Amino acid sequence: MLIPCPNCGPRAEEEFAFGGPVRELPPLDGTADAKAWHRALHGAGRAGGALPEVWYHHAGCECWVTLRRDLASHAFEKAPT
């Protein structure tokens, strides 16, 4: 794949580490229990269509970037033309 890094432009997949779908994790203030964490970590719903995911650009800007990708076609929302 060619991943459109918002900082570096389109770069080869080999430069990135995959971090899974974007997750809204509970705050670390002692309020959330195992159930809340379980839902946040494992229960990301798949509505179909593009899914927001995080990628770590280790061979580039060293940033975790959030990108939306269609899992059927691998098309990124701001896909390179």
Added chain:
Amino acid sequence: MTQPFRLPQGGLIDRARLIHFTFDGAPMTGHPGDTLASALLACGQRIVARSLKYHRPRGFLGAGLEDPSALVTVDAGQGRIPNLKATEVQLCDGMIVTSQNNWPSLQRDVGALIQIAGRGISAGFYYKTFMWPRAAWYRWYERIIRAIAGHGRIDAGADPARHDKRQAFCEILVIGSGPTGLAAALTAAHGGATTIIVEADFLLGGSLLWDQGQIEGMPAREWAEDAARDLATLSNVTVMPRSLAFGHYDHGQVLVAQSCDAGGAVQSVLWKIRARRIILASGAVERPAVFPGNDRPGVMLASAVRTYLRRYGVAPGRRAVIAVSDLEERRRTRADLEAAGLRVVAELDDPSRISGTSGGLIRGELVAVRYRGEDGKRLRAGADLLCVSAGWTPTAHLAAQMGGHLTWDQGANCLLPAGATGPMRPAGGARGALDLAGCLADGKALAHRAMGELELHVPMVVPLAPVTPQKTVKPGTRGGKAFVDLQNDVTQADVQQAVREGYDDVELAKRYTTLGMGTDQGKTSWANGIVTLAEALGRPASAIGHTTYRPPYSPVQIGTLIGAETGTAMTPTRRTPFHRVFAAAGCVFQTSGDWLYARYFPLAGEDMAEAIRREVQAVRRSLGCVDMSTLGKFEIRGPDAARFVEELYCNNLSTLKPGRLRYGLMLREDGLVFDDGTICCLAADHYVLSATTTRRASVWRHLQMHRQLRCAGMDLVLTDVSEQWAALAIAGPEARALLRALAPSFACESADFPFAAIRGGTLGGDLPVRVLSVSFSGELSYELCVPAGYSEALWERVMTAGQAWDICPYGLEALDVLRIEKGHLSVGTEIDGRRTPDDLGLSGLVSTKKDFLGRALLARPALQADGRGQFVGLTPVDRATALPFGAHLSCEPYVAGAQPALEGHLTAAVVSPTLGHPIAIGFLRNGRARMGERLWAHSPLAGVSVEVEVGPACAFDPKGERLHG
């Protein structure tokens, strides 16, 4: 040897020069410009292989990479390479070529008896014949199958050739250099697009190299030469001959295998080309006809015959029968044969009129063709060449590889690709436009469209060429083997049988009959396969569908795919800052991840076990030193540094004061232990964390994720300083004496510099240093960290001052023995991604006063349940028998064949030089409550079962008194 079948003139060959090679030991010759196939044919070698299942003699059906049968083994001075298509190999001097799949020889093959012996191997033969008894599979069947089936033998030696990988980018990539490809590349190039044109052949031109026709008032072949020259002069064009585009991947990536000149730096290059638009001008492959005996040497595709005649100046026979369905193709075939002086003895407008072929008694090559005349009369024509064609199949594999579905077109009588698959645009023959004018127009039009899409010039609406209609050719008749797939020996009857037995789906029929499998991937067979299936099922061909197309389109050598990444070049080799001085000290290194790490330091005449024992004893009795530079080291600075570190580790850190450090556990979000290391507090807003060598990259990524995605508002800076520091730990009862002798700028007596503290300053007044009082060996120990460039100065001072206590450098092996004696954890062995802090006996570290990553999910019932494996130590009851590595624990002695209930397993086992007997550590169900219990450690692999006693994980100095000196 002479070349009896070489025509007196013509062909793109250099007749002035001879190339010598051997085939099955016989010396032969050819000319530059020849392929191995054309040279063999020129020398009269018409049989070159035996077929896969029936061991039938096979020659050349095609002239290019579509040929299914002519697989040979070639040694061109770079090792023996099996299964090359003779039609694809560029002839070079000194080639040693051997035929395959025959025993004892190509002419007299024992396996051929199989077909005489009876009904032979029909569809599903393997599934039906080799079924039971089960034991016979291993004893007999596998051996029989391996002996008679398969193609060439692999060369098990190391590949002497070198290979490389490169990347390229362009706006427009053109695959193929026939009329379509050349027209597309010229249009793109003249339009200013950065253009790459790849061609599998060593000459550009494709069908223009052999077909008749005029372009712009000149013969097609001359136009192709002009176009190739034109492209070569343009600075925005890269021309890549001998480059096979074999795989199409996401977002415009095409993988190309390029063969290089013999004697060059590398034999092949794997190119990863990214293009914004790809014009697939891969042309079309001629479709053979299905009739009894259609596999005999001498039966050839009409286009292949014309290629041999016109491109190579070779006559593939003397007397020819033409059986070509298309009128124009038939006319051209006759014209080419007659121009070359061959006799045409019969001409058929429909190959299905052929009822059979006759072969020579000894070799089986074609001697006559039997067919029905126009009045239905049975006729026979003596001929050694049969030119067949049942139309053309577009080569759309690369479009289909990315999921572009092909549809059977009733008018074109073949599978056609969609107009676009991602950035790929099939053009010309690849989308069914088969005539010369259509191909030229199509290449031009699609290049214009691509440039319009890329906004390289104004969008132009240019019409595409129409798809060429083709006649239906029915597959053959009964009587004799009529092959659909020559490479896999699949006959029409096999396909019909598969349908009868219920394997009527195209994917099922493929697997049951092996149609379209192997290296060939059905280039010449799938069209006839679909037609045969459709007929057997009584459905239209459009309802059959097709099987999945996968890379590679044509075989690629494994060496090409691997590139230069073999042996020690597989990963970069990392050397620690002490590498040079260690090497000078006689160190034996070992790889540890990317690192070359010190393993042990043998004295003269000492073996590894002796060296390890000596190194361990030196640390326990006096003084040793070990490299700690490979640990990850991460700095965190800023007002929120403490808060950030608190979130990452499960430990309570509120009591960690500046100048002190603590052993910390980092958990994953799911509550399991991720890594361990030290947390150094240099100041209230300045921390340094360490990470295990192998987890360095993943811990850094984890820190970055937490920082960037979850603590974006925090005021802190994260810096990876792993490579800035060289670290040497000095360990042993005399460690403090050595530190004192190194003249630190800070007080180092135990009251001033206790365990788990950090001091910064200099050694000897000039060597900047940060010293950590930490211990992995369990002895009094200091980790001396200096800026990496000072590593050798530090080493020199430590070794010089250490002489007074016989300082002993030690490596990874002694380090491991020392930590096992102490029951210290190692990432990857004990911290294996399945352990909670409590499993590791470290629940005391887990803070109950704060929140941290992993806290909530660590509370899950299964992670807190009774009966989990707990970290313990084990000692053989007899204090003598070595414990088998990786053994499993059970309550009963091992009985061969029995399945004892397992209670746990060992993670590490050594003979302790300190204690003088074997010890081990491992995990045992509820282990901490079972101290003193006797169990058995089994290793069925080692054939050993040892009675062991459970004890604490720490076998030596359990109170940790030695840490303080």
